[in-house]
Amino acid sequence: MIEKILLADSGTGHTEEMLKSLMEIPIFQAATVTVLHVVPPQVTADDMVAKWEEGGRILSQAIQNLKLDPARVTAVLREGEPKDVVLKVADEVDADLIIMGSRGLKRIQSILENSVSQYVFQLASRPMLLVRDDLYVKKINRIMVAMDKSDSAKETLKLAITFLRDIKGGQLVLVHTNPEMKLKPGEIAANPEEDPVLIPAIAEAKKYGISYKAAAPEGKPGERICQLAEDLNVDLLMLGSPDRRPTIAKGLPDLDRLLGQSLSDYVRVYAPCPVLLVRIPNP
Numbered sequence: 001m002i003e004k005i006l007l008a009d010s011g012t013g014h015t016e017e018m019l020k021s022l023m024e025i026p027i028f029q030a031a032t033v034t035v036l037h038v039v040p041p042q043v044t045a046d047d048m049v050a051k052w053e054e055g056g057r058i059l060s061q062a063i064q065n066l067k068l069d070p071a072r073v074t075a076v077l078r079e080g081e082p083k084d085v086v087l088k089v090a091d092e093v094d095a096d097l098i099i100m101g102s103r104g105l106k107r108i109q110s111i112l113e114n115s116v117s118q119y120v121f122q123l124a125s126r127p128m129l130l131v132r133d134d135l136y137v138k139k140i141n142r143i144m145v146a147m148d149k150s151d152s153a154k155e156t157l158k159l160a161i162t163f164l165r166d167i168k169g170g171q172l173v174l175v176h177t178n179p180e181m182k183l184k185p186g187e188i189a190a191n192p193e194e195d196p197v198l199i200p201a202i203a204e205a206k207k208y209g210i211s212y213k214a215a216a217p218e219g220k221p222g223e224r225i226c227q228l229a230e231d232l233n234v235d236l237l238m239l240g241s242p243d244r245r246p247t248i249a250k251g252l253p254d255l256d257r258l259l260g261q262s263l264s265d266y267v268r269v270y271a272p273c274p275v276l277l278v279r280i281p282n283p
Helices: 015-022 045-066 082-093 107-112 116-123 151-164 198-207 221-231 263-270
Strands: 004-008 032-039 073-079 097-102 128-132 142-146 171-175 211-215 236-240 275-278
Touching: 004 015, 004 082, 015 045, 015 097, 015 128, 032 045, 032 082, 045 073, 073 082, 082 097, 082 116, 097 116, 116 128, 116 263, 142 151, 142 221, 151 171, 151 198, 151 236, 151 275, 171 198, 171 221, 198 211, 221 236, 221 263, 236 263, 263 275
Parallel strands: 004 032, 004 097, 032 073, 097 128, 142 171, 142 236, 171 211, 236 275
Antiparallel strands: 128 275
């Protein structure tokens, strides 16, 4: 259930459009929204005053643009390191969803340029929706869920179905990639409806009367998922990611993920639509 949303608004990008698109879905309409703008630490008092004034204007404009019930919106202006502040405020408000913009920096570049969204994407312990600055935000009708056997994938499917139950004419795209499958020329791929990973997901879609399409392409998972999302004109791509970092390392980026070794990191950069990452903590 999405009851509390944290919108990290930098004043650029399409996060406000993304929130407005979500608010067209009934499940989101009762949610409270915290709009956060973070002012980085400044060297001089004059710079600080200027940045705080600019931050106030960004928040004011965001509230006007969103046109939400004032009783359900809170504006928060904070000073500090943006990536740390976003995580801290998400915990303070106990957000069910974080929405952030992203420049779509690739792998090592995001580390060298100290990407805020990449840092939060790796370390957040709650669902996070990334909206690349170069993407056009569309009305949400077709949602793709990348499936595997993990608990996080099951939670992702559950959340997607919750969205789609209230979207008239919506469609669920279920995809499970098989990197080991090698087809010979002219050979037809196995029926995705018979994929053992997709069968339970298909049953859930049928249970709730949700239109669905199943796909089980061979090849590298990240590449195939992103290509399929483009081919099918997907509006939102959702995938799960288990939290496999020990508590003691929560303040440090998971370096193998930051270097692009995970599916979620690849999709974050190359997906042709906004990406919602659902992460569940390890037991």
